[in-house]
Amino acid sequence: MSETDFATSSDTDDPRKARSRAHLLRAATTLLRNGGIEAVTIEAVTRISKVARTTLYRHFDSAAHLRATALQELLPPVVRARDSGTLRTRLIDLITRQAAVINDAPIHLTTLAWLATADHADYGAAPAFTSLRERIIEQYRRPFDQVFDTQEARALVKDEDRMLALAQLVGPIVFQRLVGLEAATEADCVRLVDDFLAARAPRE
Structure with missing residues (x-):
């Protein structure tokens, strides 16, 4: 941004x-x-x-x-999704690059920025913060929406489930960073995507 x-x-x-x-x-x-x-x-x-x-x-x-x-200005930049490839390939690429951005961001400043956009009695309800919160959600969702806007993805992720899917894919990476665990690796990102896809695969 x-x-x-x-x-x-x-x-x-x-x-x-x-x-x-x-x-x-x-x-x-x-x-x-x-x-x-x-x-x-x-x-x-x-x-x-x-x-x-x-x-x-x-x-x-x-x-x-x-x-x-x-x-x-303190929030991590938004990464772009690949334009082609299988759902798994595109998700792994997107999550891996997003993890790199999260891992490089100054954690105390990023946490401050995220928390300040939540509702707060003093300033969270101000139109400027509401606008910023909406802008953040829109911008961080956009690359995932691009990946999920395919026939292959729609079979696994309904439109109303996209925010939950984003939390399942990115949430563990953010949590690792917040609690001081080792930064998520590419192998971690591959495992996250594979577990996500396996959990949503149609049952025979």
Whole structure:
């Protein structure tokens, strides 16, 4: 995910606006890394970035919007699915590359970003966080939807089961990372896919 995901076209077309926005986001992500979500305030960001408050509000309509955009920068990038191959081959390739991204991500920052997009009495219900949460779900689902949109996959995974399938395939990799176990290997990813497919295979 890039800095421009929450930007309007006018933000990115004007070099001066793009520079001021970049300064603001750099300050916000620095505060986020060092002090957590509550450290990202309008006052702190304008002080560190040396960008005026009025300019900040041209880019971000609230502190929640600024925090959501900064949090987006901490999330692991989304990988692309292969365009061809069997369901097993495509899933193994996708899961293996997603595991590499998860394993390389700074775990405390990624965890912070994920948790902050959940419902929270102070900021989770803000429209900016709701938008970010929906965007994350959409983007991380997209490569799996591409794999599951085949006749072979539809026989095993119903449309309404796709989020469960994603959790079954990626969940163990994330869990290993969170609890400090060894990073998932390619062999682990192959086993995950084979177990997933075996569990969903038609019974004779």
